[in-house]
Every structure is written in C-alpha cells, then in structure tokens.
Amino acid sequence: MKLGVFLSVLILLGGIEIFAQGGKKKIFVVAGSSHDKAWTNDIIAGELENAVVASGKFTLLSRSAMDTIIKEQKLAQSDLANPASAAQIGRILTADYALIGKCLNAEVKNASVNVPFAGTVTKVKLNATVQMQLIKVETSEVIDSAEYTDKAEKTASNFGSSGTPGAEDFRAMMKKFAKQFVDKLSLSIPIEALVVLIKGSEVAIDAGSEASVRPGMEFEVYSEGEPIRNAAGEILAYDRTVHARIRVARVEPKIAWCSIVQTFNENGQPDAVPSPARIKRDQSVRQVGVSSK
Numbered sequence: 001m002k003l004g005v006f007l008s009v010l011i012l013l014g015g016i017e018i019f020a021q022g023g024k025k026k027i028f029v030v031a032g033s034s035h036d037k038a039w040t041n042d043i044i045a046g047e048l049e050n051a052v053v054a055s056g057k058f059t060l061l062s063r064s065a066m067d068t069i070i071k072e073q074k075l076a077q078s079d080l081a082n083p084a085s086a087a088q089i090g091r092i093l094t095a096d097y098a099l100i101g102k103c104l105n106a107e108v109k110n111a112s113v114n115v116p117f118a119g120t121v122t123k124v125k126l127n128a129t130v131q132m133q134l135i136k137v138e139t140s141e142v143i144d145s146a147e148y149t150d151k152a153e154k155t156a157s158n159f160g161s162s163g164t165p166g167a168e169d170f171r172a173m174m175k176k177f178a179k180q181f182v183d184k185l186s187l188s189i190p191i192e193a194l195v196v197l198i199k200g201s202e203v204a205i206d207a208g209s210e211a212s213v214r215p216g217m218e219f220e221v222y223s224e225g226e227p228i229r230n231a232a233g234e235i236l237a238y239d240r241t242v243h244a245r246i247r248v249a250r251v252e253p254k255i256a257w258c259s260i261v262q263t264f265n266e267n268g269q270p271d272a273v274p275s276p277a278r279i280k281r282d283q284s285v286r287q288v289g290v291s292s293k
Helices: 003-013 035-055 063-072 077-081 083-093 167-188
Strands: 025-031 058-060 097-115 119-136 141-155 192-199 202-205 217-229 235-251 256-263 284-290
Touching (some): 025 063, 025 077, 035 119, 077 083, 083 097, 083 119, 097 141, 119 167
Antiparallel strands (some): 192 284, 217 235
C-alpha cells in the first residue's frame, strides 16, 4: 500500500493525529521487551503514556495507530526496542519523537522464611531494571537514555491477584520510573521560541501555555553567528552569543511574559545591572532550566 493511501486510511479510522495540538511536539510510546519479559510491555507502555499525558508537554499519538503500522510493516514486538524501527514507525505517524521502554530484568524469586509466631512463609522478591530511550524520529538519534532499578519483597499472599507474580509491584516501580524519565525530558527537548516584544524590563516570547511554557521556566536569549567547521567542511556548531537570561513571570496561550534575570556584554561578562537594550526582537530563546524561586 502506498504511504499516502495508508495515512489516509488511518486518518479516516481516527487513529492518528496529523497536527499537534497547540504547537506541542508529537510523541508516541513503544515497549519492546524480549519474549520472556513480554508480560511487562503493557505495563511499561501504559505508565509511560500516563506520565507523558500528565506532563502536558507533548501531544501523545494513539497506540492503536501504532499497532496498525506495526502490522502493516510486519514488525515483531521485539523489533520496537530498536531505535531505527521506532523511527520508521514515527515517520509514518509524522511524530517528532519516540519514547521506548524496555524491561531488561524482571526477576521473581521465591524463598521460604521462618517468621516468629507465624511459622514458615513464602517471600516473593522482585528485582527489576527498565531502560528508557528518547528517539528523535527525523534522525533516529538517541537523545536521552536512562536505566532504572528497584526491588520489592512481599509475602506470596500479598502480591495481589494479577495472575503474574510481581506484576503489581512492577507497575508501581514503572509508575515511578516513567515520571522520573519524562520529567528529564523537559531539558532533553527544550522549548525554543523568539523574542517578539521588549517592553521596559519585560520580554515577550512567542510560546505560551499551548507550548507547555510555565511560570518559573528560564530561557537563554542568544544569536548565532558563523558556523564552526572541521577540516572536512562539516558544520560542528555555530558561534553562539548569549545576550541574556530571562524567567517566565506570566503566561498567555500563545505568548509568555518574562522578567530579565541577567544580561551579558559582547565578551560574555554579566552586566552589573541588567540592560534591556541587549535584547532585540527576533532573537532566539531556548529553555535552560526552571527556577527554584
């Protein structure tokens, strides 16, 4: 089936969003653990999706659209842990990023323990390790990767009735892992915008709540000069000049108003007193952190 026709079918089925809501980056989640750990896949995918939605930073593409593509491309579930395969799916979905979760270890052991006044009881121990990776679909580049490890121990009767020993504790671990990793993505995928107005000591940028900008976020105001090349002529970076650091004070749907934290002279030295004149309309801004104040 041709790609254009295939996408049209998906749109008619309501399984894919072509445009991100409010300018947010589009992301989809896949879980691709090995066969013996396949029981963890739904837990990993579900908790990662919950964390992505809770963050408010992305437009989450539906799992049903992804499943349709997996069948169309004849991919195995285990293939999804491969960044190249995830990027292949992402290009068809017109996603910006793929978030991959993979269970590296989910070892469940039983041990008999003598407990005073209770006799012998069976303890069930779970040791789990999960790897998560953020993939840029356009380039298949791994932007961020992390492993999380935890363990749990309960009596056999307290592991719940899920049918899989350790599944409920694995879900609790995964909920924690997913939140920690998605929270990291705030800087792995920094918000970028432009200065649109300088009004006294306030600076307006063209990204607001619809782009997940929040009060307290801090941005670097900069301009890029000549490219820096190696001997082969490859562009390694650009000569960037930082003009200021600004902090979001209040947010509207499409713009954010920022206070000036610090400005810098031509040599990169901080001004004794912040100077709004250092900041010009259409200069670039890039998220660099979140203030603790």
